[in-house]
Amino acid sequence: MKLQLALDRLSREDCLAVLRQTAPYIDWIEVGTGVIKEYGTEIITEIRNGYPDHTIVADMKTCDAGRHEAIQAFEAGADVTTVMAFSADGTICDMIDVARSYGTSVMIDLLNVDSAERVKELSALGADLFGLHNGKDMQAAGDHASASQFELVKGIEGRVAVAGGINEDTLPDIAAQKPDIVIVGSAITGAGDPEKAAARIKELMGR
Numbered sequence: 001m002k003l004q005l006a007l008d009r010l011s012r013e014d015c016l017a018v019l020r021q022t023a024p025y026i027d028w029i030e031v032g033t034g035v036i037k038e039y040g041t042e043i044i045t046e047i048r049n050g051y052p053d054h055t056i057v058a059d060m061k062t063c064d065a066g067r068h069e070a071i072q073a074f075e076a077g078a079d080v081t082t083v084m085a086f087s088a089d090g091t092i093c094d095m096i097d098v099a100r101s102y103g104t105s106v107m108i109d110l111l112n113v114d115s116a117e118r119v120k121e122l123s124a125l126g127a128d129l130f131g132l133h134n135g136k137d138m139q140a141a142g143d144h145a146s147a148s149q150f151e152l153v154k155g156i157e158g159r160v161a162v163a164g165g166i167n168e169d170t171l172p173d174i175a176a177q178k179p180d181i182v183i184v185g186s187a188i189t190g191a192g193d194p195e196k197a198a199a200r201i202k203e204l205m206g207r
Helices: 012-025 033-039 042-050 066-075 089-102 116-124 136-140 147-153 171-175 194-204
Strands: 002-007 028-031 055-062 080-084 105-109 129-133 159-163 181-184
Touching (some): 002 159, 002 194, 012 042, 012 194, 028 042, 033 042, 033 055, 042 055, 066 080, 066 089, 080 089, 089 105, 129 147, 147 159, 171 181, 171 194
Parallel strands (some): 028 055, 055 080, 080 105, 129 159, 159 181
């Protein structure tokens, strides 16, 4: 089980400061959508160069122009980029095609998807990395990541990531589902001591 740190709603300086404190405890680094919008793909490259042994995720949340945006992300140094599951099949296929040519991966963001049939369709297109995702606005309404979400990807081949307000209290139920990647944001980045928070979450995951 890998720990992915989501860097979002942070300044460049705060992103880099949090990474300096938490790098030994995290496996994947997510450059959040808002961070990319504010600083451009250059910040992906900066983090790639600073952390060459980590997997870098560019959370592009692509929903159109898939080939172009995938190339942007991978040329900047990302190992993984994201596409929304509601995107046209052609968009998703283009991104998977680009990823294969770069030896990288595409994560399908399942935000607001509640159809297991759609997940099966995506799998048939060649998708093999799925992100169960409760967005920030959903969390504000009390809708957080839960074990029940895993029904959506039951029987699907490939890796599964999960995100959505995960913290020390909610992690045990999530970890019991044995996802491949657990995505944590503010429980680490907003902690008084991000290093201690990351270390504790990694410990709870059983490393």
